[in-house]
Structure formats: structure tokens, C-alpha cells
Amino acid sequence: xxxxxxxxxxxxxxxxxxxxxxxxxxxxxxxxxxxxxxxxxxxxxxxxxxxxxxxxxxxxxxxxxxxxxxxxxxxxxxxxxxxxxxxxxxxxxxxxxxxxxxxxxxxxxxxxxxxxxxxxxxxxxxxxxxxxxxxxxxxxxxxxxxxxxxxxxxxxxxxxxx
Amino acid sequence: xxxxxxxxxxxxxxxxxxxxxxxxxxxxxxxxxxxxxxxxxxxxxxxxxxxxxxxxxxxxxxxxxxxxxxxxxxxxxxxxxxxxxxxxxxxxxxxxxxxxxxxxxxxxxxxxxxxxxxxxxxxxxxxxxxxxxxxxxxxxxxxxxxxxxxxxxxxxxxxxxx
Numbered sequence: 095x096x097x098x099x100x101x102x103x104x105x106x107x108x109x110x111x112x113x114x115x116x117x118x119x120x121x122x123x124x125x126x127x128x129x130x131x132x133x134x135x136x137x138x139x140x141x142x143x144x145x146x147x148x149x150x151x152x153x154x155x156x157x158x159x160x161x162x163x164x165x166x167x168x169x170x171x172x173x174x175x176x177x178x179x180x181x182x183x184x185x186x187x188x189x190x191x192x193x194x195x196x197x198x199x200x201x202x203x204x205x206x207x208x209x210x211x212x213x214x215x216x217x218x219x220x221x222x223x224x225x226x227x228x229x230x231x232x233x234x235x236x237x238x239x240x241x242x243x244x245x246x247x248x249x250x251x252x253x254x255x256x
Numbered sequence: 257x258x259x260x261x262x263x264x265x266x267x268x269x270x271x272x273x274x275x276x277x278x279x280x281x282x283x284x285x286x287x288x289x290x291x292x293x294x295x296x297x298x299x300x301x302x303x304x305x306x307x308x309x310x311x312x313x314x315x316x317x318x319x320x321x322x323x324x325x326x327x328x329x330x331x332x333x334x335x336x337x338x339x340x341x342x343x344x345x346x347x348x349x350x351x352x353x354x355x356x357x358x359x360x361x362x363x364x365x366x367x368x369x370x371x372x373x374x375x376x377x378x379x380x381x382x383x384x385x386x387x388x389x390x391x392x393x394x395x396x397x398x399x400x401x402x403x404x405x406x407x408x409x410x411x412x413x414x415x416x417x418x
Binding site: 132153158159160161163181182184186188189206209211214231235 | 395
């Protein structure tokens with residue numbers, strides 16, 4: 095019910111905020127309402143992300159099962175910094191379109207329905223595409239330690255191949 | 257595109273097959289088409305399940321990250337046997353309505369949007385509700401060994417509190 099209200103409000107806000115340069119600004123698509131399976135959570139305020147993203151922690155790791163699960167929503171253009179997980183991570187894309195890149199490999203497009211395995215210790219980044227948000231569940235193996243955050247993803251890296 | 261065809265075909269098949277006892281048979285609801293995020297996969301043919309269920313393996317565990325991920329679709333009435341995971345399991349419900357029960361605790365209803373932590377070594381079962389299918393992602397920590405399958409869930413257990 096909340097989401098049914100949130101979407102039209104978000105559309106109004108985005109429309110109003112882009113009025114001043116409407117002719118030059120491509121429309122930012124919002125993932126279909128049906129993609130809102132898990133709660134959106136709170137806006138991420140730390141500096142490990144560029145742009146606007148939200149996190150809903152779903153499962154906390156404990157001493158018996160080191161797996162943590164969180165739902166992350168990236169608004170168009172938003173992305174993580176480069177980072178690595180000592181125990182590896184799995185991403186499940188539940189909505190929208192985004193990008194995923196491992197150090198030394200080209201950026202690739204990821205879409206609703208895809209699952210991605212981020213190998214332990216390999217620097218990578220992920221986020222929304224330029225024009226559409228990305229909703230993804232992150233499944234992190236924390237047994238070998240917490241996420242190691244690296245440098246921001248530059249605009250040149252983010253926009254590569256486009 | 258495939259799913260858009262599969263749903264109407266499934267409805268026709270269910271309608272035809274229940275014609276002979278139409279008046280006495282409650283309708284079996286199918287989770288909304290929008291719940292079909294991940295592939296449905298293949299029909300499960302081993303005897304660890306009661307009723308009709310499908311499995312789509314999404315992520316295979318390896319020697320660096322012991323986490324496996326699979327999408328399971330239970331048709332109405334279908335459920336696992338009682339079983340346990342030595343390393344624990346996490347369930348993310350992406351569609352429909354089902355049941356989850358740990359040994360010694362009452363059966364509980366689970367719905368789209370919920371996440372459940374199954375503690376390591378605790379016998380439990382999960383499956384669809386009587387009248388509606390359940391779609392869930394299973395995230396299994398395989399580091400301490402494979403799933404241990406136990407006895408079937410009896411009709412009395414399955415129908416408890418109803």
C-alpha cells in the first residue's frame with residue numbers, strides 16, 4: 095500500500111525537479127511497481143556509494159551462519175565504490191537495469207532475473223544504469239571479514255562503452 | 257514471453273482437469289505473473305518433496321564461497337519433507353503464500369516479501385499453502401555438509417491450525 099503511494103509521489107517529485115531542463119533531460123525510468131518485493135529501506139548516507147541508494151537489511155549474519163542478506167535500490171546513475179568481499183558475494187537482480195564490473199573486465203549490463211557471483215577478494219562495483227533504477231538482493235559471505243571499500247567509480251568508468 | 261504463454265496454458269489445463277469435480281474443488285490460485293522474476297526451472301522428481309515443485313539452480317557453491325542459491329516453486333499443497341541444513345539456510349519469498357515450520361514450533365504462514373532464517377541443524381519444512389502456490393529463493397550454506405532429508409510432512413502436520 096505504501097509503495098502504491100510512493101511511486102506516484104516519486105514521479106511527481108522527479109517531474110517537478112526536472113522541469114527547468116525538461117527538453118534536454120532524458121526521462122529516468124522507475125522499475126515497475128511489481129518489482130517492489132522487499133522493503134526499500136532507508137537512504138544510504140555513508141560515502142561508499144555515489145548517487146542515491148537505499149538499503150533494507152533482511153538477514154543479519156551470526157556466529158552460526160555468516161551469510162547476510164540486504165535489499166539495495168539504486169536510483170538511476172547511482173553506484174557503489176569499487177570494493178571487495180573477502181568471502182565473496184552473490185547478487186540477485188529483482189528489478190530494473192544496472193551495471194556490474196570486475197577489475198580488469200568490461201562493464202556489463204545486468205537485468206531483472208539475473209544472478210551474479212562476485213568471487214572472493216576481486217574488486218568490483220555495481221549500480222543502476224544511467225536511465226533506469228536497479229533493485230538487487232545482495233547475499234554476502236562475511237566469514238572472512240567485512241567488505242573492503244576502495245576508490246569511487248569515476249564517471250569515465252561508469253559511462254564506458256556508451 | 258514464455259511465462260506470458262505458460263500462465264494461460266496452465267489455467268486452461270487446471271480448469272479442464274478439475275471439470276469432473278468442479279463444484280467441490282476450491283480454485284487453486286496462481287501467484288501473480290509479476291512474481292515470476294527468476295526462471296521456474298525443472299520439475300523436481302526426487303522423493304524429498306510431496307506434490308509438484310520446480311527447481312531452478314541459480315548459483316552453485318564452490319570451494320571459495322559455500323553459498324548455493326536456487327529458485328523453488330511449490331504448487332498449491334506441495335511441500336518439502338522435514339529436513340535440516342548443517343550450515344543453515346535463508347528463504348526469501350518472492351511470490352505467493354506458503355507455510356514454514358521448525359520442529360517443536362507451530363506452523364506459520366509466509367508471504368511474498370518475507371525472509372526466513374532456518375538455523376543450522378534444526379529440522380524444518382516449507383511449502384505452498386493449500387490454495388496458493390509459493391515461490392521462494394533458497395540460500396543454503398553448504399560449508400558443513402549437504403541437506404539431511406528426514407520423514408515426509410504428514411497431512412495432519414500440513415493442515416495443522418486450519
